[in-house]
Structure formats: structure tokens, C-alpha cells
Amino acid sequence: MFKVNEHYLKLPGSYLFSTIGKKVNAYSAAHPEAKIIRLGIGDVTQPLAPSIIDALHGAVDEMGKAETFHGYAPDLGYEFLRNVIADNDYKARGCNISADEIFVSDGAKCDSSNIQEIFSLDNKIAVCDPVYPVYVDSNVMAGRTGEYDAKRETWSDVIYMPCTADNGFAPLLPSQTPDIIYLCFPNNPTGATINKTQLQEWVDYANRVGAVIIYDAAYEAYISEEDVPHSIYECEGARTCAIELRSFSKNAGFTGVRLGFTVIPKELKAGDVSLHALWARRHGTKYNGAPYIVQRAGEAVYSEAGKAQLKKQVAYYMNNAHYIYEGLKSAGYTVSGGVNAPYIWLKAPNGMTSWEFFDYLLEHVNVVGTPGSGFGPSGETYFRLTAFGSYENTVEAVERIKKMSI
Numbered sequence: 001m002f003k004v005n006e007h008y009l010k011l012p013g014s015y016l017f018s019t020i021g022k023k024v025n026a027y028s029a030a031h032p033e034a035k036i037i038r039l040g041i042g043d044v045t046q047p048l049a050p051s052i053i054d055a056l057h058g059a060v061d062e063m064g065k066a067e068t069f070h071g072y073a074p075d076l077g078y079e080f081l082r083n084v085i086a087d088n089d090y091k092a093r094g095c096n097i098s099a100d101e102i103f104v105s106d107g108a109k110c111d112s113s114n115i116q117e118i119f120s121l122d123n124k125i126a127v128c129d130p131v132y133p134v135y136v137d138s139n140v141m142a143g144r145t146g147e148y149d150a151k152r153e154t155w156s157d158v159i160y161m162p163c164t165a166d167n168g169f170a171p172l173l174p175s176q177t178p179d180i181i182y183l184c185f186p187n188n189p190t191g192a193t194i195n196k197t198q199l200q201e202w203v204d205y206a207n208r209v210g211a212v213i214i215y216d217a218a219y220e221a222y223i224s225e226e227d228v229p230h231s232i233y234e235c236e237g238a239r240t241c242a243i244e245l246r247s248f249s250k251n252a253g254f255t256g257v258r259l260g261f262t263v264i265p266k267e268l269k270a271g272d273v274s275l276h277a278l279w280a281r282r283h284g285t286k287y288n289g290a291p292y293i294v295q296r297a298g299e300a301v302y303s304e305a306g307k308a309q310l311k312k313q314v315a316y317y318m319n320n321a322h323y324i325y326e327g328l329k330s331a332g333y334t335v336s337g338g339v340n341a342p343y344i345w346l347k348a349p350n351g352m353t354s355w356e357f358f359d360y361l362l363e364h365v366n367v368v369g370t371p372g373s374g375f376g377p378s379g380e381t382y383f384r385l386t387a388f389g390s391y392e393n394t395v396e397a398v399e400r401i402k403k404m405s406i
């Protein structure tokens with residue numbers, strides 16, 4: 001008789017956004033007239049920029065001719081894409097990362113959940129609390145997290161680093177030593193960032209204790225303040241302790257197109273074993289490359305026209321972020337985020353729990369957000385709104401919330 005991977009059975013409930021989807025669908029079915037505004041899931045709404053569309057069209061035409069047809073992509077990605085990534089995202093920022101340290105993939109969700117595979121099962125992970133749920137859940141599925149405490153909503157073998165209003169939503173160095181540290185800045189869900197000095201402390205700490213940092217920089221394009229690092233490789237010593245994850249979803253609207261990459265410097269080693277070599281082996285065996293068409297679209301992100309168009313797109317969402325932030329603040333809410341990230345993190349009013357506020361907003365003003373508790377116990381009583389909606393919907397949602405009596 002076959003057996004299932006029992007670690008999957010330990011996962012509490014369904015994936016956060018499936019639960020939200022079910023609740024919204026049930027409400028919608030019961031109130032078909034309701035005009036629901038979704039500011040919950042971090043999905044973009046603006047169409048792809050013209051340069052990206054042109055690149056996609058061009059690549060599709062190439063696929064229709066024998067001379068320019070492309071089959072399987074190279075495991076680690078096409079050179080043309082890895083070169084522009086290395087030049088624009090790293091060399092231009094003074095980071096010493098070469099094209100052959102970049103592994104192109106179909107997005108940061110897969111990379112952030114798969115990367116744990118190359119580490120031993122007895123490694124201890126440390127995560128921010130609240131946190132993008134994929135880091136913990138993928139480690140649960142692998143059997144690395146111990147037992148679940150339903151009351152505290154924590155795993156026995158995970159080190160939680162609370163990110164609260166008291167510490168400016170920036171984690172403190174943990175008192176227990178981890179092997180693998182997940183950091184995400186600008187942060188989902190809190191929208192918080194850390195400055196270069198703070199990130200340098202993490203890099204120094206990881207090198208000192210022999211930990212690896214998995215640095216998720218999916219929201220890097222939203223950084224507006226000078227002192228906030230765009231890459232962990234801006235810090236000295238990061239090449240020996242950090243893996244960086246990037247996505248084309250938020251900077252270029254590729255949530256439905258799918259493209260991302262992982263950077264593993266060649267100096268990053270566990271003893272004599274190169275993590276670069278392990279990930280290359282994993283990629284070669286389990287992944288057949290992001291589509292040629294999509295990689296050409298990714299290349300267009302770095303063209304002069306592409307950069308100009310995407311700058312406007314990011315500004316469009318950040319204008320929404322500003323509108324939400326100021327609107328809710330003026331209505332008396334305690335808000336943060338929204339300056340270097342497309343997320344606004346607000347305190348649920350009147351001592352409501354995150355899910356109570358979720359239900360209240362859905363029922364009273366038909367606005368959907370994300371309950372902070374879905375990201376970890378320290379997210380309880382908080383709520384996340386995204387700036388990824390259309391401007392019109394954002395304005396209407398904020399006006400509805402401002403008029404709502406609580």
C-alpha cells in the first residue's frame with residue numbers, strides 16, 4: 001500500500017489565499033449585487049508594458065520559423081537574459097555578481113519553496129513573523145519544522161523573529177542560532193525595509209555563525225529611499241553567506257507570464273561543497289528552463305524603453321500606496337509600509353482580530369484585504385492592503401473604508 005508524505009498532513013488549513021478566495025466567493029454568491037474590490041492578494045492589475053508585448057510578439061514569430069525556432073532552454077537560462085540581469089541588477093549597483101551565478105526560473109515562489117531542498121533536514125530555519133507563508137510551508141512539507149502548536153500557531157523547530165511595531169517591523173538577531181535565515185525586504189506583508197547598515201549586521205552575523213541567508217528581494221523595484229539596499233550583495237561578505245531571490249512579477253507585471261531568478265555566488269559553500277553546484281544539479285534534474293518567449297520578454301524589461309515604461313508602472317502602484325496610506329491615516333488608522341513597498345500594513349481597529357476585521361470589511365464595504373494573522377502569530381490584529389489595484393478601485397476602496405463606521 002502506498003503512503004503519502006505525512007509532513008503534508010501537518011499543514012494547518014489551506015493556503016491563506018485559498019481561504020480568502022473561498023470566503024469571498026461565498027459572500028459574492030450570497031450577494032451577487034455587491035461590487036467587491038479586491039486589495040487582498042498581491043497580484044498586479046496593469047497590462048504588460050508595450051516593450052514587453054513587442055518582445056513577446058517578436059519571440060512568438062521566431063518560434064514559427066525553423067531557422068529561429070527554440071526548443072528546450074538552457075537549464076540555467078539564456079545568456080542574453082543572464083547578461084542583462086548581471087549588468088543592470090548587479091554591476092550597475094556595484095555588486096560583484098556574474099551572469100553564471102544567475103539561475104533563471106519561472107518565479108520566486110518556486111525558487112523560495114524549492115531552495116530548502118539542497119539543505120540538510122536537520123538544519124534549523126529562522127523566519128520573520130509575520131512572513132510570506134511559502135518559506136515555512138515548504139519546510140513543513142520537507143519535514144524540517146517539528147510539530148505544530150495550534151494554539152500558538154508556531155512550529156517547534158522554527159525560530160521566529162517577531163517583527164512588530166516595537167522594532168519597526170525589522171527582526172532582531174535571534175537568540176538561538178539558526179542554520180538558514182529567510183529575510184525579505186522590502187517586506188511582504190508589512191511593507192517595511194531595513195537600511196544598509198542593518199542588512200550588513202545580518203550578513204556579518206550569518207558569516208560569524210555559519211548560517212546562510214535566503215534573501216527575497218521580490219519587491220526591490222519599489223524602493224524609493226536612498227539608504228535601502230536593492231540587493232544583499234551591496235553588503236560586504238554577502239558572497240559567502242547569501243542567496244538572493246528575484247521575481248519579474250512585481251517590477252514588470254509577470255505574475256501570469258512567470259519569470260524569476262536565483263543568485264548563488266560561487267564562494268557560497270558548506271565545507272567544501274558549493275551551493276552553486278548543488279542548485280545547478282537540482283535545476284538540471286528537475287527543471288527544463290523558462291520558455292524562450294518569456295526570457296525574451298524578460299530581456300525587454302532591461303531595455304531603455306522597458307525601463308522607462310516600468311518606472312511609470314511602479315509609480316502608478318506607489319501612487320495607490322500613498323493614497324491608501326494617507327487616506328487611512330487621516331481616518332485615524334495606525335498604518336505603516338507603503339513607502340518602499342506596495343503593501344500597507346494597518347492595525348485592525350477597536351481590538352478586532354485580523355479575521356474579524358476581514359469579515360467586517362467584506363460585509364460592510366465589500367473590500368477584501370489580507371488578515372495579518374495569516375502571515376504568522378505576530379500578524380494578529382494587523383491587516384494588509386495592496387496597492388496593486390487600479391487607481392479607481394483604490395480610491396473607491398479607501399473612500400468606503402473612511403465612511404465605514406467601526
Ligand SMILES: Cc1ncc(COP(=O)(O)O)c(C=O)c1O
Binds near residue numbers: 106
Ligand atoms: C515575498 C514574495 N516572494 C515571492 C513571491 C512570488 O513571486 P513570483 O510571482 O515570482 O513567484 C511573492 C508573491 O507574492 C512574494 O510576496
